[in-house]
Amino acid sequence: MSIHDLFVFCGGFGNVTRLLFTDEQLILALSNPQAEPNHPLFIQSQNVGGECQWVFARTDDMTSSQAMAISQCLAERQKKDANTMSNPVASVFRPAWHVSPPQGLLNDPNGFIYHNGQYHLFYQWYPYGCEHKDKHWVQLTSDNLIDWQWQSVALTPSAWFDSHGVFSGHAVSDGDTLYAYYTGNTRVGAERVRQTTQCVAVSKQGGAFEKLGPVIHELPEGVTEHIRDPKVIEYAGRWWMILGAQTTELKGRLAVYHSSDRLNWQFSGLFGEELGELGYMWECPDLFELNGQQFAMFCPQGIDSPNACHSVEHHNGIAKLTLQSEPFNLTLRDFQTLDHGFDFYAPQTMQTPDGRRVLCAWMGLPDDVDHPSVDEGWLHQLTCLRELEYREGRIYQRPVRELDALLCEQRTLSLNESLCDLGTQSFVLRMMLKWGQTLNLFEGDGYRVQLKACSQTRCLVLDRTNTLNRSADTIRQLPLACQEIEISAFVDTSSLELFINQGEYVMTSRVFASPMSTCVSLLGGQEVAEVHTVEPSMPPFSG
Numbered sequence: 299m300s301i302h303d304l305f306v307f308c309g310g311f312g313n314v315t316r317l318l319f320t321d322e323q324l325i326l327a328l329s330n331p332q333a334e335p336n337h338p339l340f341i342q343s344q345n346v347g348g349e350c351q352w353v354f355a356r357t358d359d360m361t362s363s364q365a366m367a368i369s370q371c372l373a374e375r376q377k378k379d380a381n382t383m384s385n386p387v388a389s390v391f392r393p394a395w396h397v398s399p400p401q402g403l404l405n406d407p408n409g410f411i412y413h414n415g416q417y418h419l420f421y422q423w424y425p426y427g428c429e430h431k432d433k434h435w436v437q438l439t440s441d442n443l444i445d446w447q448w449q450s451v452a453l454t455p456s457a458w459f460d461s462h463g464v465f466s467g468h469a470v471s472d473g474d475t476l477y478a479y480y481t482g483n484t485r486v487g488a489e490r491v492r493q494t495t496q497c498v499a500v501s502k503q504g505g506a507f508e509k510l511g512p513v514i515h516e517l518p519e520g521v522t523e524h525i526r527d528p529k530v531i532e533y534a535g536r537w538w539m540i541l542g543a544q545t546t547e548l549k550g551r552l553a554v555y556h557s558s559d560r561l562n563w564q565f566s567g568l569f570g571e572e573l574g575e576l577g578y579m580w581e582c583p584d585l586f587e588l589n590g591q592q593f594a595m596f597c598p599q600g601i602d603s604p605n606a607c608h609s610v611e612h613h614n615g616i617a618k619l620t621l622q623s624e625p626f627n628l629t630l631r632d633f634q635t636l637d638h639g640f641d642f643y644a645p646q647t648m649q650t651p652d653g654r655r656v657l658c659a660w661m662g663l664p665d666d667v668d669h670p671s672v673d674e675g676w677l678h679q680l681t682c683l684r685e686l687e688y689r690e691g692r693i694y695q696r697p698v699r700e701l702d703a704l705l706c707e708q709r710t711l712s713l714n715e716s717l718c719d720l721g722t723q724s725f726v727l728r729m730m731l732k733w734g735q736t737l738n739l740f741e742g743d744g745y746r747v748q749l750k751a752c753s754q755t756r757c758l759v760l761d762r763t764n765t766l767n768r769s770a771d772t773i774r775q776l777p778l779a780c781q782e783i784e785i786s787a788f789v790d791t792s793s794l795e796l797f798i799n800q801g802e803y804v805m806t807s808r809v810f811a812s813p814m815s816t817c818v819s820l821l822g823g824q825e826v827a828e829v830h831t832v833e834p835s836m837p838p839f840s841g
């Protein structure tokens with residue numbers, strides 16, 4: 299009996315929504331289950347999180363190429379369905395120039411790359427609700443890093459190796475072929491046992507992605523099913539795949555594979571032990587060089603929070619990296635936080651043709667959060683694109699210079715405790731803040747976000763208590779040793795990215811206030827601020 303026969307028996311594409319395929323079983327999820335069938339291969343019907351699955355015994359003639367053919371047809375249907383969700387819902391919180399999802403939930407940026415004369419940026423998307431489920435990849439392209447065009451729903455959870463999520467990963471450009479490396483996530487059986495593979499899909503000459511399937515099927519020794527988010531680099535004449543991983547002792551580490559052809563991979567080992575206890579899992583690694591120094595960026599989960607106000611387990615950071623070939627070794631040192639705000643995770647970078655290293659991250663956290671935009675049907679956005687620099691031992695981030703094209707004429711304001719109405723929530727404000735002063739942003743209609751330079755603690759305190767914020771954390775603190783604090787605040791409707799001291803420190807935050815909260819003020823003195831309003835960029839939606 300072929301998979302196709304069973305597929306038709308279950309109602310075909312009109313009824314089968316998911317296909318899972320193990321050594322012993324073929325499992326089909328049905329949208330409209332009938333009475334249990336009388337079929338010689340039928341084992342049982344199971345309810346998995348509200349989804350009805352029929353489980354059949356797998357026979358020798360059920361091949362993976364049959365499953366792949368059905369997956370391709372499922373993918374077509376899933377793309378069509380997801381595309382119906384690609385028109386933006388009306389929203390008062392919609393950013394003017396950041397990437398947000400039309401509907402549903404956005405999380406990590408993926409496959410960020412310059413390829414074939416264009417920038418490509420993908421993101422994790424669940425189109426049908428504001429929850430983490432069955433992730434798709436949306437593909438956007440841009441000529442200028444500012445205006446993003448919706449291309450397609452590039453990858454959907456259509457295959458038995460990624461049926462519960464085409465998880466995060468990076469892209470590799472090879473001539474006019476684009477390879478997307480990602481983690482296939484499946485949940486098998488009533489217990490939803492997680493199964494993880496590392497997969498590749500290929501797009502030739504700008505065409506649709508074709509899944510080649512898993513290139514790593516098995517878990518390496520000493521690692522749990524939590525191993526994901528492949529980054530593929532070329533180094534010392536070979537290809538290397540770096541993954542975020544959890545050891546069986548529940549420690550976060552980097553897992554590394556090597557390959558000569560990017561398709562057949564051998565395990566090289568687990569790395570990062572020299573950082574000691576740094577959480578129970580590392581996610582979303584990226585490796586790159588800045589000004590002659592190599593770095594590894596990744597997201598440790600479960601490290602100690604810097605203070606009691608910080609209750610989110612997911613952290614971000616960057617460490618200096620030394621790579622060595624023959625024998626291969628990867629060592630890390632000097633781990634530091636990259637962004638000190640509330641909402642920054644899963645960053646990844648790409649290199650522009652003129653050699654700049656540009657970062658994009660998910661402006662979201664924690665995983666289960668109920669922001670006011672959920673009431674409108676969408677959740678989370680990406681950060682602005684940031685150029686990374688390394689000089690005199692320090693890492694700096696600043697919004698890409700392409701953004702200047704959206705800035706309107708500069709206004710100089712004299713800020714004091716009177717409310718100054720900017721008439722917009724899309725602006726850039728630059729000023730020097732003195733210890734003891736407080737800058738109020740998103741002020742008006744009863745709301746405000748406060749940036750307090752606390753002279754007692756010498757901490758810069760970002761306080762979003764007086765907003766529509768519904769997540770537990772409302773305060774972030776950043777200890778600073780400087781005499782005065784140079785602030786560049788990039789405000790975009792429901793987000794705030796604070797670049798401090800030329801971008802040596804950054805604090806990123808979603809901010810939900812009233813559309814009338816368009817004022818700024820300063821407590822504790824009078825200071826000059828330079829303000830530009832920001833024009834909207836091309837919205838990254840279809841249609």
Ligand code: FRU
Pocket residue numbers: 405406422433463465466467481526527581582643644
């Ligand atoms: C990080 C992450 C990744 C995973 C993806 C799934 O936010 O958990 O590790 O691949 O999200 O959407």
